[in-house]
Amino acid sequence: MTDGRTRRREDTRQRLFVAAVDLIAEQGFSATTVDDIAARAGVAKGTVYYNFESKTVLFEELLRHGIGLLTAEFRAAVDGLPPLEALGALVRAQLEYIRRYRAFAQLLLSEMWRTNREWQQTLRLLRGEAIAVIAETVKAGVDSGELPADLDVRTASSALFGVGLVVAVDWLVFSPERPIDEVQESLLGIVRRVART
Amino acid sequence: MTDGRTRRREDTRQRLFVAAVDLIAEQGFSATTVDDIAARAGVAKGTVYYNFESKTVLFEELLRHGIGLLTAEFRAAVDGLPPLEALGALVRAQLEYIRRYRAFAQLLLSEMWRTNREWQQTLRLLRGEAIAVIAETVKAGVDSGELPADLDVRTASSALFGVGLVVAVDWLVFSPERPIDEVQESLLGIVRRVART
């Protein structure tokens, strides 16, 4: 499994992911060509098709990979924490993630609300997995009375997810000169205020 | 000015705008072909190029048109109101707008944070105009002490703009069965809580 060959191949796939993420975040899926992706990854075009069935499949696996990481970080962040603190930890984890994988976040934001695309179903599913972690936390908070009882769990969870994404990416794109810690503070402030019973 | 010819032409342009908005909202700018737009508008492809210089220019004029409407509604909404009420009026105006032009809102959300696109500069400028109205209101509120003094005007304004957009579109795409009034209420609730000094 981790012999030289598989490692080498994993490395190529990783380089293709990185190249694809950067380009698609900038230009969108359709405007990004497979030739571009191969060139930026420093790889021949044939290699792309040796490693991935198609451009669409490459993108889908990319989404799976990226959101999988995010979901894992969400799970790790809330582990064992009481609801209110878990909520803060989620915001921090999301921003930490966006800071690290800004291009992927930008890509997510741009492709998340699309309809009528081949991979839309995949994206919807993955989004659900990430939000489920948030929803569990919110539900626990509402059940235990630490969060307002009138809070609608599903709405609040997806709103939280989307708002973190939009505020952080907005900052990165339109005010990149500012430290992202400020986003974190103001977002935490907002969430805390809203979470007050 | 309003003879048969100009009216007919205006009508054609309007139909092209509507067709383009719907398709681009669903598929994105690059994935939408000029043939598609023409077909949906019930017009020959040549007509698109008779009325607009290029696909990009059509899109830019569409953005100008759409955001111009939004900015005008913002201006009308805050007119003469004291800061706190003006803030609520802005939220309501934005949601009212999104309810009416949902495809345009979806399109905005998807294309807003792109970089390296020909029309990116235009979009950035237009976004600035809309946010300026929000910023004026927030600034007046901070100056008069009705809003927290530690509120950063620029950040708060763009956050408000983005959050309204993302929450509303998220709702439209992922929970369209719910009445949008509920979004308005919960958004207003959030803004009110955050605005508390």
Next chain:
DNA sequence: GTTTTTATACTGACTAGTCAGTTCGGAATT
């Protein structure tokens, strides 16, 4: 009030170019 002219609006086949995906012999890596 009818006919002729003109300007405007539209048409759709056509061109020139692009891009996803294929193919495959050979080179490099393990």
Next chain:
DNA sequence: AATTCCGAACTGACTAGTCAGTATAAAAAC
């Protein structure tokens, strides 16, 4: 020896933009 990658040529479907020609309002001439 087997796997992985290279690279370059090729195909076929698709797409932005063009342009010569048509239709039709309104204005001009009769």
